[in-house]
Amino acid sequence: MKPETWLESLNCAIEGILWAVKKERHLRYHFCAALAVLMLALFFHINALEFFLLVLAALLVIFAELINTAIEALVDLVTDEYHELAKRAKDVAAGAVLVTSVGAVLLGYLVLSGYIFPLFDSQPTLTREPQGTVPVGALMMVVILVVLLKARYNYGSPLHGGMPSGHAAIAFSIATSVILSGSGILISLMVLLLAILVSQSRLLMKIHSHREVFLGAILGATVTLLAFLFFN
Numbered sequence: 001m002k003p004e005t006w007l008e009s010l011n012c013a014i015e016g017i018l019w020a021v022k023k024e025r026h027l028r029y030h031f032c033a034a035l036a037v038l039m040l041a042l043f044f045h046i047n048a049l050e051f052f053l054l055v056l057a058a059l060l061v062i063f064a065e066l067i068n069t070a071i072e073a074l075v076d077l078v079t080d081e082y083h084e085l086a087k088r089a090k091d092v093a094a095g096a097v098l099v100t101s102v103g104a105v106l107l108g109y110l111v112l113s114g115y116i117f118p119l120f121d122s123q124p125t126l127t128r129e130p131q132g133t134v135p136v137g138a139l140m141m142v143v144i145l146v147v148l149l150k151a152r153y154n155y156g157s158p159l160h161g162g163m164p165s166g167h168a169a170i171a172f173s174i175a176t177s178v179i180l181s182g183s184g185i186l187i188s189l190m191v192l193l194l195a196i197l198v199s200q201s202r203l204l205m206k207i208h209s210h211r212e213v214f215l216g217a218i219l220g221a222t223v224t225l226l227a228f229l230f231f232n
Contacts, residue, residue: 135177138227168216
């Protein structure tokens with residue numbers, strides 16, 4: 001029955017939220033994460049702008065998860081059989097949650113890192129550049145390029161196969177950042193060895209070809225190197 005008053009509409013909205021929280025485990029996680037972030041914000045006495053941004057980020061993640069839940073329920077109502085378009089609708093909705101969650105994590109880092117890690121940066125990070133901007137930015141660019149290339153070549157699954165190897169790209173991006181950050185020869189060699197082992201594991205498990213792993217490693221290392229050269 002359609003609600004006739006604003007109070008009934010409000011009650012329907014609250015019932016929808018409670019149903020979604022009860023049904024979706026990930027939504028409960030998002031609420032718990034929002035609670036933890038708010039407690040940290042109050043504990044560190046952050047300024048009004050930072051508090052607003054953190055609340056906005058938390059609300060966007062919860063909003064995206066609610067929309068995702070609504071789309072899943074609607075798809076299940078339309079059909080209870082497997083259909084490629086139904087799967088795509090659910091996958092895209094889940095992708096929206098993933099994108100907003102990653103954005104919220106990055107924003108949380110920008111706001112709270114100056115308070116949580118005072119030994120590295122004693123000033124609020126929204127008024128100055130936070131630690132690790134170039135490595136994190138380079139890694140995000142590598143991930144975006146991997147997504148675009150996998151979509152372009154359109155074979156394999158997101159975490160299994162495809163051109164190029166995302167694991168190799170990310171591993172060599174991190175290794176390159178560590179090497180260029182001046183962490184010392186021993187640490188650099190250890191991280192480089194780890195990146196090589198990650199790449200080799202994709203070959204041993206027959207998930208990627210030598211060409212896919214090689215191009216992934218080149219992509220990760222090159223993008224990160226260029227980021228350090230132009231933006232550091």
